[in-house]
Amino acid sequence: MGLNMEVFLNFLNTKEHFYYVISSYCVVFFLLALIFFETFYKVKKLQKKLNQKLDK
C-alpha cells in the first residue's frame, strides 16, 4: 500500500474516467468551500456587529 506513482499516472491517462472523478471532487470541494466561507464571514460580520453594540 506504499506510494505508487504508476497508480497515479494510470489514473491520469484514463481520459474518460479522469474527468468523471475530477469533476466529482471539484463539485464536493466547491460546495464545502462555499459553505465554509459563507459561515466564516457570517460569524465575522455578526461578531463585529455585536462588538459595536456592546461598545455603545
Place this chain on the structure above:
Amino acid sequence: MFTKLANPSSFQKLSDFIYPKCLFLFIIFLISGFYYAFFSSPPDYLQGETVRIMYIHVPCAWLSLGIYSMMAGCSFFSIVFKHTLADIISRACAPLGACFTLATLITGSIWGKPTWGTWWVWDARLTSELVLLFIYLGHIFISNAYEDKRKGDRYAAILTLLGIVNLPIIKWSVDWWNTLHQPASISKFSSSNIDPSMMLPLFLMVFSFLFFFISLVLLRIKSEVISRKLEILEQHGS
C-alpha cells in the same frame, strides 16, 4: 456536565477550544486521504478508475444520514425539554446536512453515468436521498419563515421528527427493493466486501469530512448564539 454544556456561554468556550483542533485534523486527514486515494489504492476490476469517486461519495452519504440523526435527537430535546441550545444545534446542522446530501446526489449521479449508463434513475435509494434533501431544505425554510424564532424552531423540529421515517428507507431501500444502487459493502454485522487498500483511504476521508463537519457546526452555533444575543440587545435598546 450536560447542564454546564447546555449553557450557551459554557458551550461557546468549549467550542472555541475545539474548533481550531478539528480544522487542523480535517486538513491532516484530508491530505492523507488524498494520498492513499490517488497514489496507493488500485482501480476496481469492474469500475476501473471511477471507483475513486467512492472516497468522497460515501463520506458525504454517511454524514447526510448522521447529521439528520443528530438533528432528530436535538428536535426531540427541543420539543420535550424546550431547550434553546437544541434548536440552535438543529439550525446549525441543517444547511450542512443539505450540503452533504446535495454532494452525495451529485457525486452519485456522476458515478452513475459511467457505471450504470445514466445520470439519474428513480431508484429507491436515489429517490429517498432526494427526499432527504427536500426535508433539509424544508427545515431551513420553516425555521426562518417566522419572525418569532421559537415558533419556527418548533415547527422545524416537528418536521424533522416526522422525516425520521425516511432514514430506515434510505438505509434498507437497497435490500427491500430491486435497485440499480448496490447493497451496502460495509456492515457492522458481517465482514466487509472492500479490499483494505480501498478501506484505508475511505475511512481517512470519512474522518476528514467528520472533522470538517464538527468544526463548521461549532462555527455555525457561534453565529446563531451571536445573532440571538444581538436580538436581545436590540429588544432592550428599543
